[in-house]
Amino acid sequence: MPDLLSDACGQLMARMRDAVERFQMISLRRPLDAAEALLRQNSPIAVAVLGQFKAGKSSFLNSLIGRTLLPVGVVPVTTVITRMQYGPKDLARVRFFDGANREIGLDSLADFTAEAKNPSNEKNIAYVDIELSGLQDYEGLCLVDTPGLGSVFQAHIRESENWLPEVGAALLAISADRPLSEQDLHLIRDLTAHTPRIVLLLTKSDLLDPDQQEEVVTFFQDTLQRELNRKFPVLLYSTRQETERFKTRLEMEVLLPLAANRDREFRNILKHKARSLARGCLGYLEIARKMSQQADQDRKGLRQRILDERVNYTLLQEELTVITRENSRQTRTFIMGNLNPLAAALREKLATQLKRDMATWTGNLWKLTRRYEDWLTENFTEEIGRISRTEQAHFMGTLKKAHASLDRSLASFRALLSDNIERVLGVRLAEADWRIEVAEPEHPDIHMAKTFDFHFDLLWFLIPMTLFRGLFERHFLKMIDREVEVNLSRLAFQWETRINAAMEEMRKQAERYIRDELTTIEALLSRQQGQTLDIEKNIQEIVNLFEKVK
Ligand SMILES: Nc1nc2c(ncn2[C@@H]2O[C@H](COP(=O)(O)OP(=O)(O)OP(=O)(O)O)[C@@H](O)[C@H]2O)c(=O)[nH]1
Ligand SMILES: [Mg+2]
Structure with a gap:
């Protein structure tokens, strides 16, 4: 897509960059940086699996790719953002914050991404990137495992939240035994500024019988409609029961369409981010405009009333x-x-x-x-x-x-x-x-x-x-x-x-x-x-x- 930079979305971002610098809207700099990087790199769509700690995010991804790669456990585990995408041969690469990177064996992932071996990410790893030949169906997508939110490990939260501006599509994992917390709602609300594609994944559904599953799904939909005034798709998953059925549905309804329409979807995601930013930018400019229209002597008084x-x-x-x-x-x-x-x-x-x-x-x-x-x-x-x-x-x-x-x-x-x-x-x-x-x-x-x-x-x-x-x-x-x-x-x-x-x-x-x-x-x-x-x-x-x- 060579026209990304020059099409309306690219132009909008360039225009905003100009305004942000000219009028010193420094609070918009960081999110704009992230959006510009996506635009330049035109990378695979990051399908992020996000959610509270122990929601079953890593287990879900292992089940999806059909092999036990990512470390899982009963205590908070994932400490580093791990990106998986298609590649001709299986390999894993660790990227450090200082820019260095190093290839590692797939069997030593836990040494880098698990809390026990890399407490609070003391090894200073920005990402672990994995390429798997088995992910051919998902070419154009990048499946991202993230550290859990809401645990005592604030470093995990930081890793995941700082990363939000890079989210392409979001699968929000919510465990059947902890249905929809205040933090989940908070996260969904934040996510809506970053992506138009948010799917709720009710993990560990084997813990509920079919009636209860239906009850929980209805509860999700009602709550989200009431709190955020929006509908979101809710899908079930379990790594223990009926896994194939759940997997097929998720692939057919979410992942494969996303991969098949990668370019269009990527463009939509970028547009969504640009429009969120533009709303912020226009809000600030409106303030400047109102102010500029005032007579000189009034301006001082108004300024005092605002910055009281x-x-x-x-x-x-x-x-x-x-x-x-x-x-x-x-x-x-x-x-x-x-x-x-x-x-x-x-x-x-x-x-x-x-x-x-x-x-x-x-x-x-x-x-x-x-x-x-x-x-x-x-x-x-x-x-x-x-x-x-x-x-x-x-x-x-x-x-x-x-x-x-x-x-x-x-x-x-x-x-x-x-x-x-x-x-x-x-x-x-x-x-x-x-x-x-x-x-x-x-x-x-x-x-x-x-x-x-x-x-x-x-x-x-x-x-x-x-x-x-x-x-x-x-x-x-x-x-x-x-x-x-x-x-x-x-x-x-x-x-x-x-x-x-x-x-x-x-x-x-x-x-x-x-x-x-x-x-x-x-x-x-x-x-x-x-x-x-x-x-x-x-x-x-x-x-x-x-x-x-x-
Ligand atoms: N009953 C049931 N348990 C599950 C399922 N999936 C995962 N679990 C269990 O849930 C626990 C947490 O799984 P993880 O995959 O490590 O969860 P996570 O969300 O990646 O956790 P963090 O990386 O710490 O945020 C493990 O003990 C799993 O065995 C499921 O489908 N059903
Ligand atoms: Mg995990």
Whole structure:
């Protein structure tokens, strides 16, 4: 399709790029970048399987391609966006954020895309690209497995949400045992800005009998009609029962038509993205136009009424800082609240173990002490590590609370600004897709802190062990209590540092949204003197192209 760049859609994007730079609509830069990249690359249509963690996304894709390639599991698994498409020979390639890439064996996928082997994507992989000769029927499509949303693994969420502007078609997997959550609705709403092709996939339908299946499908359709005022196709799937029947229906109704009409579909998807962007762009230009039409002396007053004290950057900044500070302060207490109840059991477990192990130790005091030190290091590293991993989900309380509060602050800021603009200029601000992404703190490096300090063992050659062994054993046992306390506090401190750093990142993001939006609005309100004609020309051209892009 050599004409993509020069047809109306390409022209619309070029026109918007011009306006975005000229009028400094910096909040539109990022989504426009993504759409332009798609236009340039003319890549296969990305059919994204999205949804909550453990909805069965990877299992579904394995079943669709007819082989167990993607790692699946009972805990959140997929950590990297994995793209599969047709190729003459089977291969997999890992692409890192820094641009490097490397071919890997298909059997080692889990080393890169599974949480257990690549926690929170610490290997910094942007994508894993797989080519399979068996995908010939889907040539022109790219099946995309995404990390689950809604789990404690915020890094997974970030991977998937950042990727939304690249979605071509979306299969939203919703598990039959968790039908339609608030987050699912949120995601569908966001997706509607990025693609015209959204299909709901009721996974694990084997968990329901046929009557219940029908009930759930009707529930989906009714809810979506009510909440989003739109209909979406709902298809069933199960990797356990009647798989062939479900697969055939999905292929016939969704995937094969998409592949057969790849070029037309791709064009439609691009048009959809361009039109969503154009709505935002026109909203901003309308503000500039209204402003420019005002007489000079009025303009200053209007600007003040729009950017009033409630949308004052410094005050908002303070509000975000207070939210972050208050939540940061509570992090330690919150984590200790989760750890304290575990202390007694840990003390007992370690004491029992020590008694048992110590009975086999031989040698003089110097030797015993070294054995004891090694024992402490080994056992505490293991036990504290285990507690850290099993409890980590519970540590995120203050992070989640801060996230919700920052989200609310952003929403209320945008509502106020939007109301002001509407009241003063009679123009409504277009919807914005603002989300604070949370950087999931990495699991701390658990190693035993050397908190014990023996001096008496220097005199080991003087101490007759036959007499004093019992005394030292009691001393070693008693020290367990203190070690438990010190190591749990240390763990709390490590998580506190990480969680609070993540909170600070969120605050910066929220601040950036507000700053970008205010800068955009400021620019539109300030320098539009005598520019009415120029602005109107921009609006007219975008509207004309917008109309052509249908
Ligand atoms: N009963 C039933 N269970 C299923 C089905 N498909 C998947 N599962 C189970 O659901 C769990 C999650 O499957 P995954 O495919 O790893 O889910 P996912 O959505 O990829 O999970 P994340 O990658 O963590 O987001 C596994 O224990 C699967 O065995 C199904 O059709 N029926
Ligand atoms: Mg998965």
